[in-house]
Each structure stands twice: as structure tokens, then as C-alpha cells.
Amino acid sequence: MARPRRRHPAVAGIDEAALAEFRAGIRRRYTDEQILEQLRASAERLGRSPTMREFAADSEADVHPQTVIEHFGTWNAAKRAAGLTPRRFISREELLEQLQRLGEELGRTPTARDLDANRRRVASKSLIWHTFGSLSAALREAGFDVPIGDEKLERAVAQGAVLARQLGRLPRMADWKTARRDDRSMLSEWQVYRLVDIDVGPWAAFQFLVRERLREEGVTVNPDGSL
Structure with a gap:
């Protein structure tokens, strides 16, 4: 993390x-x-x-x-x-500039919530999604590091291993939510939950992946999840 x-x-x-x-x-x-x-x-x-x-x-x-x-x-x-007619359409380049400028102000990758909070200065989410297909696609084109697919899960597992070391145990969803308040680069706990493609107990499956990562790093994980 x-x-x-x-x-x-x-x-x-x-x-x-x-x-x-x-x-x-x-x-x-x-x-x-x-x-x-x-x-x-x-x-x-x-x-x-x-x-x-x-x-x-x-x-x-x-x-x-x-x-x-x-x-x-x-x-x-x-x-x-000024008596000038605003253009009806904003260009793709202007949308990217708006995202880049917002990211510079925030010091991190903008989120959908950031767009809502800055509606007077940034185009709407719907316009961005219509232009680029998704907010993630727009952010990637604007130069932000936005992981996709397996890369997202890999990053989440790596962050989970770091968080487990800090907690002295495998992280629960509440632990993840708390940690994300201090590190907005982390996915939300529900994003992690949905990344694990399993019908029963997705978070437990995620904890399993974190445990396996810790074991690879030479860390002993007890049956109760403590380190």
C-alpha cells in the first residue's frame, strides 16, 4: 500500500x-x-x-x-x-485536459465522485462516458495509471499483503474501507469484492489470495488469519 x-x-x-x-x-x-x-x-x-x-x-x-x-x-x-456563443460540443482533447488539470489539483487520479464535486469546472460523467466508453478509458487516455482486469486484482492482492502486515492479520472488508480513507489509490472494498469471480464468499476468496501471497513472501499465516 x-x-x-x-x-x-x-x-x-x-x-x-x-x-x-x-x-x-x-x-x-x-x-x-x-x-x-x-x-x-x-x-x-x-x-x-x-x-x-x-x-x-x-x-x-x-x-x-x-x-x-x-x-x-x-x-x-x-x-x-462576453456575448460569445459557447460551442455546443467539447472536444476530446478538452475533456482530457480537464481530467489532467483536476488530477494535478487533487494530486491523484480523479474518481467519479470527484467529477460530481467539480461539476462547474469539469464535464459531466455521462459526456465522458459517451465520448470514451468509460471513465477508466478516459483516465488512461489522459495519462493516469488505471489498472484493468487481472492487473486490478494483482494490485489489490499486493496491497492486501501490505495491509495484512500492518494489521497483523488478514484484512477484513472494514479494515480495507478504513485503509482506503488514507490511500485513495486503493480500490473500494466493494470493487475488490466484485473482482473475485466466485459465487460464494468473494471476500474470503480474496483473503485466501492474500494469504498465498504472504506465504510466497515467507510469512506464516495461522488458521485464524493472524500473522
Whole structure:
């Protein structure tokens, strides 16, 4: 199991209230009207309503697209306020950029829950699924490490062996749920449960696989599951 991400001491020591005040000050660098003027000017240079990528690539625009979103909530809301017609369709590349940007902010692979929590800044799950076939496929194309099939189970077994060493026994579903709160890279306990393709006692079957892995590593596992 991966260790929780450790922050640099300088980052960990930032005062949250001071940071919030700083961010508010940064946002005040531009008025809403100044941002709208830049959007209109960019559209005039391009000859069409700009996408986020096109606006970011416009050398004459000195506002970052994320600043636009912070002021207006969404990219399309800003374009409407500027009198520009939002494009009805978002490109595949823009969807991937949104996922990559969200992953950078979170410091991990985004989940479906993250998409719901950031609906004002990220496309809907349904649009992503319609475009890529699944969220996992979209995340893989965006460059995230998203295991599939047997690879998922192999990773879960390896994580289960690490967790068992920490607990001193084979992990129960409740143990897994608790561990995942600190390590979001882990599958949920129900995802692990469904990975084990057996009709009766899937979690016990998973514990068996973890036991076999531990034995391969030279660890003695007692009949009651203790190490």
C-alpha cells in the first residue's frame, strides 16, 4: 500500500487563512469586465469563440483560463457574459485536459465522485462516458495509471499483503474501507469484492489470495488469519 503523500515542510506550514486571503487578492488583479474584454479580443483574433486551449495559446491574452473560471464559474458562462456563443460540443482533447488539470489539483487520479464535486469546472460523467466508453478509458487516455482486469486484482492482492502486515492479520472488508480513507489509490472494498469471480464468499476468496501471497513472501499465516 502506498504511503500517504508527504508534503514539503514549507507547504505543510502554510497558514490556510493567509492563503485564502492571498488567493482573493490574486483574483482581484482583474475585474470581470477586463476578463470579458480579453475574451472578446481573442475571439476577434481567432474569428470564432475560443476554447480554453485556444485562449491559453493566444499570446496576446494575459489571463489564464483558470482565472476566467474562478471569476465566472464555468468557461461557457464567461463566454456568454462576453456575448460569445459557447460551442455546443467539447472536444476530446478538452475533456482530457480537464481530467489532467483536476488530477494535478487533487494530486491523484480523479474518481467519479470527484467529477460530481467539480461539476462547474469539469464535464459531466455521462459526456465522458459517451465520448470514451468509460471513465477508466478516459483516465488512461489522459495519462493516469488505471489498472484493468487481472492487473486490478494483482494490485489489490499486493496491497492486501501490505495491509495484512500492518494489521497483523488478514484484512477484513472494514479494515480495507478504513485503509482506503488514507490511500485513495486503493480500490473500494466493494470493487475488490466484485473482482473475485466466485459465487460464494468473494471476500474470503480474496483473503485466501492474500494469504498465498504472504506465504510466497515467507510469512506464516495461522488458521485464524493472524500473522
